[in-house]
Amino acid sequence: MKIAILALQGAFAEHEQMLHLLGVETILVRNLDDWQSFLSSNGVGLVIPGGESTSMMRIMRDEGLFEPIREAILGGLPVLGTCAGLIMLDRIHLDVMDILAKRNAYGRQLGSFNYEGEFKGLGKVPMTFIRAPYIEEAGHDVEILATVEGKIIAARQKNMLVTAFHPELTDDTRIHKLFLKIVEEGHPSSL
Ligand code: GLN
Numbered sequence: 001m002k003i004a005i006l007a008l009q010g011a012f013a014e015h016e017q018m019l020h021l022l023g024v025e026t027i028l029v030r031n032l033d034d035w036q037s038f039l040s041s042n043g044v045g046l047v048i049p050g051g052e053s054t055s056m057m058r059i060m061r062d063e064g065l066f067e068p069i070r071e072a073i074l075g076g077l078p079v080l081g082t083c084a085g086l087i088m089l090d091r092i093h094l095d096v097m098d099i100l101a102k103r104n105a106y107g108r109q110l111g112s113f114n115y116e117g118e119f120k121g122l123g124k125v126p127m128t129f130i131r132a133p134y135i136e137e138a139g140h141d142v143e144i145l146a147t148v149e150g151k152i153i154a155a156r157q158k159n160m161l162v163t164a165f166h167p168e169l170t171d172d173t174r175i176h177k178l179f180l181k182i183v184e185e186g187h188p189s190s191l
Contacts (some may be wrong), residue, residue, distance in 0.1 A: 010051015
């Protein structure tokens with residue numbers, strides 16, 4: 001049972017390390033062959049990391065990964081999207097989650113910063129923001145999990161969990177554990 005990490009560019013290695021720390025097997029997905037071997041090895045979840053959403057989008061299309069990944073998520077594959085990964089899931093990118101992301105939303109001065117914020121069900125969580133987005137619109141089915149100064153920075157809709165910050169860049173494993181819980185809900189006793 002494996003979790004795929006989209007490894008087209010960006011901070012995928014840190015997600016890999018964190019999932020290994022939690023005893024989870026991973027497969028880095030760079031092309032359609034990787035995606036197919038993920039599916040045929042009983043893949044149970046997908047991580048879309050931070051990076052540059054514009055480049056990630058282009059490479060995803062070039063590699064023919066856009067439609068298969070979109071269909072898998074719509075079919076219920078649990079997915080964790082962090083930072084650019086959040087943007088990728090919104091209405092104008094993969095269009096699987098009922099959110100609209102505002103990119104590079106904190107201006108030049110606050111482009112990158114650390115924060116400790118309340119996360120629903122988890123308490124205070126360290127949050128690293130790097131030219132991060134926030135969610136400017138969220139549909140009724142979207143559960144808001146964290147906000148900073150009134151802006152939504154973490155949310156869940158069914159099988160999709162997103163954070164505007166980078167949980168993989170801290171040593172706090174709770175966001176990844178929450179994602180693994182969502183994976184288990186979808187595939188009981190899979191991990
Ligand atoms: N600014 C990036 C974008 O718009 C996201 C930054 C990140 O993932 N750290 O795609």
